[in-house]
Amino acid sequence: VDYVRSVDYLMYGLICVVLAPPAAVFRTLQWDTDPSALQLQADSELGRRMHRLGASKIVQIDFVPKELVTYTKETQTPSAAHQSEEEEEDEESSELKASPQTDQPEEEGEAEDSKEAHPRELTEEEREQILHSEDFLVFFERSVSVVERALAEEGDIFFDYSGRDLEDKEGDMQGGSNLSFNRVFHDDHWSKHRVVTCLDWSPQYPELMVASYNSNEDAPHEPDGIALVWNMKFKKTTPEYTFHCQSSVMSVGQIVLWDNRSHRRTPVQRTPLSAAAHTHPVYCVNVVGTQNANNLITVSTDGKMCSWSLDMLSQPQESMELVYNKSKPVAVTGMAFPAGDVNNYVVGSEEGMVYSASRHGSKAGIAEMFEGHQGPVTGISCHNAVGTVDFSHLFITSSFDWTVKLWSIKHNKPLYSFEDNADYVYDVSWSPVHPALFASVDGMGRLDLWNLNNDTEVPTASVTIEGACALNRVRWASGGREVAVGDSEGRVWIYDVGELAVPHPEDWSHFARTLVEIRANRGDGEEEGAVELPA
């Protein structure tokens, strides 16, 4: 079963890059030559056939317009806007504007001088025709999107008080004032029965985030890979954009690129199925660089790292195999770049080891190994809150071994191990603004916020999300005031982080002291074999 694994939100325009790991079944793909088709057709060994989209039977709500008394009034002066002279009449509430080409039906009962009576109505065929026309459908889609946003907004301007609670705030949803439930994004059609595989926030529009989902086992005819863009700003509960790709082609790891600017729902580019690219599931994707000069870096589970230019996904710009100590390649499960670094990065592996690596230079490839986890590494995050002290050498990892570990790139053993969880920890993420704050999520539905300046033994704030089974992904919004959490049921939960999220200038020096304490207390077990690594 194939699914969408990871997604990254890029800067210009809005490009979602989605990766899909493979399925056991290799399926051939044929492109539908009809450019207006929204989905690809794929033959399948399992005999699954794509649904060809077409018109379905429509229930027509029919009516017969009443006989209307109408009149037309010609405009005096033709102009760009069809403006006509308004004459207020006492009995009339409004006047008809004539459009040059047709007559208009008028409100019954407001009889005026009736020059012509044209109760033009549409026949069944005419109506059908309109409803099927491309013009209409385009109008419909756009208008519906706008109206839905408007519908969700309430008439706040008329209230003296903001007594309206936007969302239900049940007791167990709260994590105290520090961590409070904001909303949940879920689409009955698209995200039900799908696991959230990745989340990312838009660097350009802070209220937008994209979530990728894997396939819906209950609905084999639905697309395998989908990505939904959700909008935090408006209260409407439906996604802004929906992207899908029939990733049944992804028997090997492929990368597909959707371009939101083109408003197509299917990918605009995809990488080839060739040995030059990835032949194994791609679990990590990262865009590094600036808005103008950037590269897409991808790593697959067979340890192959490729660097791509987004303009051309037909072949990677460079690729290398990540091998440690000249032995077998690393099965990479996660990758992270420290803030501002485009060359050096860290990866987590299935075996539980973490490695540092670099893209270029004399020692390109895997550099050091970091041992500590006893199970596959599920998430890895580099420190990126910029402040008075540089902590960019720090990174954190989460693992199946129920722990989160804090590392420095300078030591091959963990600086600290956080052991407050009782299940697989699925993801971990540093706050983008607070130097000592990170979030972690586990398989029991727990979202934890750790403020290391406050306590290193237990999370500073924690909430168990009711109704969520396992939490797969956690990502901070760019402002560091909200976290998005994806679960195994296709829901994306947005939590507001209160004062806890706001960094103070002394937090940096405080964290530096905290690190010193951590190192000092590092315990004998950790010290064995610890090696100071060359910078």
Next chain:
Amino acid sequence: IATFLGRKLQPRPQNEVEETLKRIQGQKGVQGIIIVNAEGIPIKTTLDNSSTVQYAGLIHQLVMKARSTVRDIDPQNDLTFLRVRSKKNEIMIAPDKDYFLIVIQNPSD
């Protein structure tokens, strides 16, 4: 090529139109949805006959007036959305060159 905010639009397939209308109709406080064409003739509606016709005719006139107002003030401007808030409800109109989408909502429902 139809564009909205500079993006080329891909039309939603027909069978989603029905579902979408049902979904909007089911949202909080929505009383009715009417789609009329540029001439003010209703194409689709969730209200009864007489209300539909009444709304269609009146709103069509209103949109024409609003549109011409906007254009008169600035010929390069154009009407994009119209909301009529009244004591009892709100009428939202998304006008286009060829069609209008009208949604009537009672926000306090």
